[in-house]
Amino acid sequence: xxxxxxxxxxxxxxxxxxxxxxxxxxxxxxxxxxxxxxxxxxxxxxxxxxxxxxxxxxxxxxxxxxxxxxxxxxxxxxxxxxxxxxxxxxxxxxxxxxxxxxxxxxxxxxxxxxxxxxxxxxxxxxxxxxxxxxxxxxx
Amino acid sequence: xxxxxxxxxxxxxxxxxxxxxxxxxxxxxxxxxxxxxxxxxxxxxxxxxxxxxxxxxxxxxxxxxxxxxxxxxxxxxxxxxxxxxxxxxxxxxxxxxxxxxxxxxxxxxxxxxxxxxxxxxxxxxxxxxxxxxxxxxxxxxxxxxxxxxxxxxxxxxxxxxxxxxxxxxxxxxxxxxxxxxxxxxxxxxxxxxxxxxxxxxxxxxxxxxxxxxxxxxxxxxxxxxxxxxxxxxxxxxxxxxxxxxxxxxxxxxxxxxxxxxxxxxxxxxxxxxxxxxxxxxxxxxxxxxxxxxxxxxxxxxxxxxxxxxxxxxxxxxxxxxxxxxxxxxxxxxxxxxxxxxxxxxxxxxxxxxxxxxxxxxxxxxxxxxxxxxxxxxxxxxxxxxxxxxxxxxxxxxxxxxxxxxxxxxxxxxxxxxxxxxxxxxxxxxxxxxxxxxxxxxxxxxxxxxxxxxxxxxxxxxxxxxxxxxxxxxxxxxxxxxxxxxxxxxxxxxxxxxxxxxxxxxxxxxxxxxxxxxxxxx
Numbered sequence: 293x294x295x296x297x298x299x300x301x302x303x304x305x306x307x308x309x310x311x312x313x314x315x316x317x318x319x320x321x322x323x324x325x326x327x328x329x330x331x332x333x334x335x336x337x338x339x340x341x342x343x344x345x346x347x348x349x350x351x352x353x354x355x356x357x358x359x360x361x362x363x364x365x366x367x368x369x370x371x372x373x374x375x376x377x378x379x380x381x382x383x384x385x386x387x388x389x390x391x392x393x394x395x396x397x398x399x400x401x402x403x404x405x406x407x408x409x410x411x412x413x414x415x416x417x418x419x420x421x422x423x424x425x426x427x428x429x430x431x
Numbered sequence: 432x433x434x435x436x437x438x439x440x441x442x443x444x445x446x447x448x449x450x451x452x453x454x455x456x457x458x459x460x461x462x463x464x465x466x467x468x469x470x471x472x473x474x475x476x477x478x479x480x481x482x483x484x485x486x487x488x489x490x491x492x493x494x495x496x497x498x499x500x501x502x503x504x505x506x507x508x509x510x511x512x513x514x515x516x517x518x519x520x521x522x523x524x525x526x527x528x529x530x531x532x533x534x535x536x537x538x539x540x541x542x543x544x545x546x547x548x549x550x551x552x553x554x555x556x557x558x559x560x561x562x563x564x565x566x567x568x569x570x571x572x573x574x575x576x577x578x579x580x581x582x583x584x585x586x587x588x589x590x591x592x593x594x595x596x597x598x599x600x601x602x603x604x605x606x607x608x609x610x611x612x613x614x615x616x617x618x619x620x621x622x623x624x625x626x627x628x629x630x631x632x633x634x635x636x637x638x639x640x641x642x643x644x645x646x647x648x649x650x651x652x653x654x655x656x657x658x659x660x661x662x663x664x665x666x667x668x669x670x671x672x673x674x675x676x677x678x679x680x681x682x683x684x685x686x687x688x689x690x691x692x693x694x695x696x697x698x699x700x701x702x703x704x705x706x707x708x709x710x711x712x713x714x715x716x717x718x719x720x721x722x723x724x725x726x727x728x729x730x731x732x733x734x735x736x737x738x739x740x741x742x743x744x745x746x747x748x749x750x751x752x753x754x755x756x757x758x759x760x761x762x763x764x765x766x767x768x769x770x771x772x773x774x775x776x777x778x779x780x781x782x783x784x785x786x787x788x789x790x791x792x793x794x795x796x797x798x799x800x801x802x803x804x805x806x807x808x809x810x811x812x813x814x815x816x817x818x819x820x821x822x823x824x825x826x827x828x829x830x831x832x833x834x835x836x837x838x839x840x841x842x843x844x845x846x847x848x849x850x851x852x853x854x855x856x857x858x859x860x861x862x863x864x865x866x867x868x869x870x871x872x873x874x875x876x877x878x879x880x881x882x883x884x885x886x887x888x889x890x891x892x893x894x895x896x897x898x899x900x901x902x903x904x905x906x907x908x909x910x911x912x913x914x915x916x917x918x919x920x921x922x923x924x925x926x927x928x929x930x931x932x933x934x935x936x937x938x939x940x941x942x943x944x945x946x947x948x949x950x951x952x
Binding site: 301302303330331342343345346347349350354 | 532770773774777786788790791793795
């Protein structure tokens with residue numbers, strides 16, 4: 293059984309990606325692996341572990357939602373929370389599982405803004421060693 | 432988010448149920464080594480910026496004479512002692528790097544809450560001087576001297592600066608460790624170059640300014656100030672400010688290799704490195720231009736000296752250094768403050784909204800934006816009052832820093848009280864050293880309070896609510912904190928009912944490793 297990695301961050305974009313990935317997975321008889329990469333930014337001091345805990349909690353909440361959505365879509369799924377930046381988390385999960393592809397949603401931001409903010413699809417398109425599917429948020 | 436979560440120490444079993452297949456918590460751990468902690472500690476202190484805005488006010492103190500370098504050395508001593516307290520509190524509880532949690536554990540929720548308040552207040556107050564310097568130096572960089580002297584122009588740049596820095600912290604953009612090394616390297620090299628050229632002009636080419644004189648051994652002696660102890664203590668209150676920030680190196684704790692030991696050692700090393708930088712730059716500036724020149728250009732000493740010492744275009748290097756130093760400092764002001772309020776919110780001691788995490792950027796967004804907004808308002812008010820208010824604000828800041836650093840020192844002694852008499856080493860390191868540090872800062876606080884209560888001793892020269900402006904800003908804001916705490920007491924009874932704790936004896940024996948405390952219900 294193949295696996296499809298999908299980046300999920302609790303946003304509309306993430307839901308779009310998960311829906312698309314689920315539809316594909318069902319057709320291919322694959323399983324989706326829902327990945328949430330959390331790496332609270334920043335040195336520069338102060339209460340980092342508290343910050344990390346807060347982010348972890350958020351991650352747990354978000355992946356619980358993702359599980360619910362995946363169940364309602366009737367697709368086989370697992371969840372991975374990784375303490376990495378989103379792009380690294382997706383690449384790592386994909387490599388470890390030798391996944392078929394990576395699916396991420398896109399905010400449809402102008403490229404320059406994406407560069408400044410660190411657009412995950414942008415990074416993946418350039419660095420992934422396997423197919424990447426970018427799903428625009430439906431609106 | 433769950434209902435008010437209360438962290439408990441030494442308890443890792445009650446971690447909330449995790450989603451399946453959580454990756455090892457330590458994947459990012461190890462990313463920051465000893466050197467990184469050192470760099471962060473020094474960079475957060477922003478040496479170029481700190482000395483640019485402080486040195487002139489030190490020489491301006493009545494009865495200071497030529498003893499500014501001595502003040503740099505003396506101020507370093509309580510800082511080093513408090514660094515020991517940070518080191519040991521971090522060993523016991525590497526979870527939360529700032530004093531809020533430590534003081535809450537050791538001395539109880541009320542002092543802990545006030546410590547958190549003092550951290551936030553100090554950070555807001557310092558934003559005005561940071562943004563002011565950023566405004567002035569931005570214009571100086573482009574040779575726009577008229578604009579640099581115009582309050583409206585400077586206010587505009589200062590406001591843009593704060594908005595930009597807040598946004599950077601909000602979206603969580605950060606410089607890589609490598610770039611930080613680079614920036615700090617340039618900063619130290621530039622300050623070194625400045626000192627060498629200044630001394631060259633004093634001793635060899637004789638082309639220094641008219642107030643120039645050779646360095647005398649007495650400059651480094653704290654014992655014969657014309658103004659005696661009063662002048663020395665006033666100097667130390669400012670000196671406390673210039674060493675402020677190195678605790679950031681401690682606060683990255685978990686992300687570092689060997690999180691219970693590395694960051695503490697790095698904090699001590701960075702303090703030593705800082706004292707060297709400050710003494711060298713203070714002595715060479717004074718040798719080059721004399722204290723009177725420094726006093727007359729107190730708002731930005733390096734800006735005033737740069738052109739004359741280094742000449743064009745090298746003086747721009749000095750301006751860029753101060754700017755990058757101020758930008759590092761602005762970020763290390765917003766970020767830790769936002770994290771302190773995040774921590775306070777998660778302890779259930781302030782509104783829960785401050786504990787919110789932005790779903791995309793994963794930053795404490797409410798805390799960050801609130802910090803930015805309050806800083807912006809504060810800055811625009813202070814800058815437009817007058818530059819002497821600005822300088823009194825730096826003095827006032829010393830009270831807040833002395834308050835929370837001092838409490839951290841006492842917290843260490845109280846937290847480790849059952850361990851102190853178990854060995855000589857314990858007695859000195861977790862007993863005498865932090866206690867002396869705390870007492871020294873308490874002494875500075877009280878003595879300066881007496882001095883600056885008299886408006887005649889201040890830059891502004893006028894009184895506010897019957898006391899000098901530094902006291903009104905420094906101690907006044909702490910008192911506002913007491914009032915707010917009374918309300919918080921009513922709103923968050925669960926937090927204020929917390930009992931104090933003592934350290935697990937295994938921490939010093941090395942049988943137990945300080946663990947990141949875990950949120951439990």
